[in-house]
Amino acid sequence: MRRNVFRRQKKSKSKTYTHIGISSDVLLLHRLEDNLEMIKQLFHDCSDVVYRELTLQPHVQGVLIYIDGMVDSDMISDHALTPLLFRFGQQAVEPDTRIPNLLENGQSVSQVSEAKTVSEAVNAILTGNAVLLVQRFDRATILSVRGGTRRGVQEPNTESVIRGPREGFSENLRTNSALIRFRLKSPQLKMVPFVLGEHTQTNIALAYMEGLADPDVIKEVTARIKDIKIDGVLETGYLEELIEDDPYSPFPQVQYSERPDTIAGQLLEGRFVILVDGTPFALSGPVTAVQFLQASEDYYERYMIVNLIRWLRYIFLFISLLFPAIYVAVITYHHDMLPTNLIYTIAATREAIPFPALIEALIMEVAFEALREAGIRLPKTVGQAVSILGALVIGQAAVEAGIVSAPMVIIVSITGIASFTIPRFNFAITVRMLRFPIMILAGVFGLYGIIIAMMWIIMHMCSLRSFGVPYMSGFAPLNLNELKDTFLRVPWWKMNERPSTYTDQENRQRMATDMKPEPPTQGKKRI
Numbered sequence: 001m002r003r004n005v006f007r008r009q010k011k012s013k014s015k016t017y018t019h020i021g022i023s024s025d026v027l028l029l030h031r032l033e034d035n036l037e038m039i040k041q042l043f044h045d046c047s048d049v050v051y052r053e054l055t056l057q058p059h060v061q062g063v064l065i066y067i068d069g070m071v072d073s074d075m076i077s078d079h080a081l082t083p084l085l086f087r088f089g090q091q092a093v094e095p096d097t098r099i100p101n102l103l104e105n106g107q108s109v110s111q112v113s114e115a116k117t118v119s120e121a122v123n124a125i126l127t128g129n130a131v132l133l134v135q136r137f138d139r140a141t142i143l144s145v146r147g148g149t150r151r152g153v154q155e156p157n158t159e160s161v162i163r164g165p166r167e168g169f170s171e172n173l174r175t176n177s178a179l180i181r182f183r184l185k186s187p188q189l190k191m192v193p194f195v196l197g198e199h200t201q202t203n204i205a206l207a208y209m210e211g212l213a214d215p216d217v218i219k220e221v222t223a224r225i226k227d228i229k230i231d232g233v234l235e236t237g238y239l240e241e242l243i244e245d246d247p248y249s250p251f252p253q254v255q256y257s258e259r260p261d262t263i264a265g266q267l268l269e270g271r272f273v274i275l276v277d278g279t280p281f282a283l284s285g286p287v288t289a290v291q292f293l294q295a296s297e298d299y300y301e302r303y304m305i306v307n308l309i310r311w312l313r314y315i316f317l318f319i320s321l322l323f324p325a326i327y328v329a330v331i332t333y334h335h336d337m338l339p340t341n342l343i344y345t346i347a348a349t350r351e352a353i354p355f356p357a358l359i360e361a362l363i364m365e366v367a368f369e370a371l372r373e374a375g376i377r378l379p380k381t382v383g384q385a386v387s388i389l390g391a392l393v394i395g396q397a398a399v400e401a402g403i404v405s406a407p408m409v410i411i412v413s414i415t416g417i418a419s420f421t422i423p424r425f426n427f428a429i430t431v432r433m434l435r436f437p438i439m440i441l442a443g444v445f446g447l448y449g450i451i452i453a454m455m456w457i458i459m460h461m462c463s464l465r466s467f468g469v470p471y472m473s474g475f476a477p478l479n480l481n482e483l484k485d486t487f488l489r490v491p492w493w494k495m496n497e498r499p500s501t502y503t504d505q506e507n508r509q510r511m512a513t514d515m516k517p518e519p520p521t522q523g524k525k526r527i
Helices: 032-042 073-087 095-105 118-126 173-183 215-226 236-243 260-268 289-293 303-332 340-349 357-377 380-400 406-419 425-445 447-463 480-484
Strands: 049-057 060-067 112-115 130-134 140-143 189-196 202-209 255-257 272-276 282-285
Touching (some): 032 060, 032 130, 049 073, 060 118, 112 118, 118 130, 118 140, 173 189, 215 236, 215 272, 236 272, 236 282, 255 260, 260 272, 289 425, 303 357, 303 406, 303 447, 357 380, 357 406, 357 425, 380 406, 406 425, 425 447
Antiparallel strands (some): 049 060, 112 140, 255 282, 272 282
């Protein structure tokens, strides 16, 4: 029987954040001048706030308030101003009785709502809506006219594939949620809204498939999100550090992706997804260690090709993590493990090197990481050229100057290439970071240091959890059913059940059990 153990319990009960100077219980008044004065005081020195004064009828004045650049100008003109100036003015209105009905029914905007307090009206303006204030009416009418210039749907840059969809998330929350809805056309897909950030008022959506996701996990992530009290949320990285189980672990406990197909696949497996307005990256959890070595393309190619690629990933994962440390340990303490001719060759290349193997490895690794970081930060047109040429020039110059040996340049180059085979960037960074302490232990204790480091890493990963789910799920605890999608990916017709660790136990079946294709009978053709 599976138990979800949620180790992290937040107990801080901070005050509720509101805009500075705004009290959440200040009601709007009947006098238009008083309401307008309160809002203008809050938006003083805000040149992008537009106050469009309207004469709805000879004795009915109004003001339409919105932020320039955050609204759709065409919608303001065609669906807000035109109905107000023409339809409203053609009807005789008694302000105290018929204004509410006329404001709601006389608009051609898709969404119309009311605000009773100053705080609600200001929040609506700040989120890209237009707010209409009318004389002798103690309510503000909120018109949904959000717009502005935002990046459209493009191919994701960080998760490119040869075979698969080319759509990627954008910075618009509703665009991202729609991209998921296009793939999961089911009312079971739920999206719970949240607003975080005292000053940013960032819209956030928690998505999950009702009936597939574990209710305990959904309750836990909902509680963690509600416990967040912060002045602003600009990216999903803010939330990742605030909701993970073990904040001191080097291993990522939440996965992020900018591919809608990847996120849809996570939802179908019973995971939750967090969408944040203003970023194209979506968070998903709970996660396991093997999940970071899986790419979305693994599920679009045939399983034999995928298995070959996965074997290469696991091999190069260990090369990226241990190759420099093994070289340092062997050269420093364990010469007898190498063939005699190879020992003579390495000794000849290291004869003029003034540094021990550990210092030599650290110099090259730091230089390689600096070149890689420089290549990322430089413009794309010159970034790759600078990183490649820099590595070649610096490596050749260092060898000729006698600072490092040629074998060390080869070791570091192979290690750098191996690190690029890890599909998930955050997991690759963890491997690159752990490489340095392992090298230091190898330089001090030899192969025993590498064994100590690997034992610590394995024990830490076995004790780690992601929203109550074991990080090494499938291996520890051992579950043969979940091994179908780890080192190997079995054919789709064998993966007829969802993972049991974070899926509702009553809805684990994902396809029929008799989906295996059968070859045609001998002598007959199948059409």
